[in-house]
Amino acid sequence: MIVDRATYRDGHRTEGPADLSDALAAARATPGAYVWLGLYEPTQEELDLVSEEFGLHPLAVEDAVNAHQRPKLEEYRDSLFMVLKTVGYHPDGHSVSTGEVMLFVGDSYVITIRHGADSPLRGLRAELEKQPELLAHGPSAVLYAVADLVVDSYLDAQTSLQADLDELEAEVFAPGRPRANVAERIYEFKRQLLAFRRASAPLQEPLSRLSKGTSNYPPEPLRPYLRDVADHLSKVNEMIDGLDRLLSDILNANLAQVSVQQNDDMRKISAWAGLAAVPTMIAGIYGMNFVDMPELRQPWGYPAAVVLMVLVCVVLHRVFKRSGWL
CATH class of the missing domain: 1.20.58 (Methane Monooxygenase Hydroxylase; Chain G, domain 1)
Known part of the structure; x- marks a missing residue:
């Protein structure tokens, strides 16, 4: 399903041809122009049509359709394919849910594909259109904005997890007899952290490659921004590791209380x-x-x-x- 499609020139949204092939050809013929196509859980037939128009690599198209991919960055001859895992935390059920955002970045186009309900991209296009100086950097500007938004959502989910973990820690060390179901809750928290780590930890290497300029994308002016995103991701991963160690300590303390x-x-x-x-x-x-x-x-x-x-x-x-x- 196509969520939105637009042509951007020098950072501003412009009216382009209605036909996708014509819009892409016009963008390639116009300096500083590119097409941004947004898709939500496309079918194989829909993505095949898009792949034919944009010349996407078949292996990347297969990954984009099947979803459930590990965060990664793959470079092809004339395009880049990146997978990011989104994370949503639900305090009511004390559960972590994940989704996926995939990007195809080429010379005159960027395609964003969303899978799952926990997607932080709602409203991103409108926010970016308020920053034409950023969009003027080309398709890689969308790549940076998506990565920044995903990592910021990690920070929000981590903050909520930290708050719930503080409550659990207070409950464990509250005076009185230890509760029998605390160990079960601790194990459940560790499972949620494991799902979180599977989304955030593998993303570190792709962001480092982008920020260090080992890829053809992004252009030099955007690399400091991506380094900032990579630093934020490092902070998230360190916090997740700290929460996991704290959970292990809480579990050991609870087991010691029960034994005493x-x-x-x-x-x-x-x-x-x-x-x-x-x-x-x-x-x-x-x-x-x-x-x-x-x-x-x-x-x-x-x-x-x-x-x-x-x-x-x-x-x-x-x-x-x-x-x-x-």
Whole structure:
């Protein structure tokens, strides 16, 4: 599905031919002009038509149709193909969702292809049209703007993840017994961070290549901007690594709390079992009812046995209390 199509000349949107082939031919014949075509989840037939008009590489077209690609940058003889993974965080469900943005960049055209609902490109064209000095740098300006927007969305998602993780950390270290479902939530957070890292970490190398000028794109004036985007991405990746380490520490702390609580419970059970063992032992001895037991014929025998049980239990209770077992 074509979302939008326009011809830009010297950074300004202009009226171009309605036919895609004519628009591309006119852009190639006009210095400083190029066509920006925006697509959303195109079918194989739709992308085949676009590929025929723009002369896209068949391997890149196959990747663009199938989606679910790893972030990457591929250069062909007369074009560049780049894949970026978008990330959206949903605090209500504590879940991370991903989408994809793919770009074909050529001499007089740029094609953006979106997959998935979590796409930060809505409104990007309108914002860029307010900056003709940026659009005047050609198709690579769109590449920079898309990469910058995607990385900024990473920062927003990372901030939301950090806030939820702070709440989880406070819950783990709150006074009282550790909750049984905290470990499950921690593992779920680690799964979300893994999905996040799969989107952001592989993008570092393509952005570095673009910013260092190892590619035919972008032009020299745009490379400092891409270096800035690469720096922001490095910050995101460092934060994600820090969150993952913090989650591991929280998990270890929770497991240690559970272990300590279990040890406390076992000590209390052992202490009460020890208190119950003494009267059981005395009652068992006197329950044998041997004739030659002298206490059986004494009027003070029964009260003495009861007093002995109580006295021993009181002494044991005080000993266990002082040692922290009760």
